[in-house]
Amino acid sequence: MSVCDFCSSPDLPVVHTFPAKDVDYTATRLPGGKTSTVTSVGGWMACARCKELVDAGDRAGLARHCAGEISSRDPAAASVPRYELVHLIEVLHQGFWESRIEKGDEW
Numbered sequence: 001m002s003v004c005d006f007c008s009s010p011d012l013p014v015v016h017t018f019p020a021k022d023v024d025y026t027a028t029r030l031p032g033g034k035t036s037t038v039t040s041v042g043g044w045m046a047c048a049r050c051k052e053l054v055d056a057g058d059r060a061g062l063a064r065h066c067a068g069e070i071s072s073r074d075p076a077a078a079s080v081p082r083y084e085l086v087h088l089i090e091v092l093h094q095g096f097w098e099s100r101i102e103k104g105d106e107w
């Protein structure tokens with residue numbers, strides 16, 4: 001099953017892919033003090049809620065939505081202060097906003 005690349009909610013079906021260039025990014029200060037380098041290849045799948053926020057260019061709203069979704073399922077993420085989690089997600093999404101290719105594909 002495809003899950004949203006932004007909020008990874010299992011409850012929100014993917015409705016859209018935002019094409020993007022491949023991007024490497026490093027996430028630091030993950031829960032547990034881990035650092036992770038991730039290569040995001042190609043497009044980012046999005047649920048209806050995330051698509052709406054991306055289309056609106058609402059970066060802060062998107063990060064808050066994702067923080068809520070992720071911390072509702074991941075106890076490690078839930079133990080991180082919310083503002084830190086939101087910040088971390090904004091850093092991850094930075095790679096998306098920078099590598100995004102404008103035109104999207106409807107599913």
Ligand SMILES: [Zn+2]
Pocket residue numbers: 004005006007008009012046047048049050051
């Ligand atoms: Zn989503």
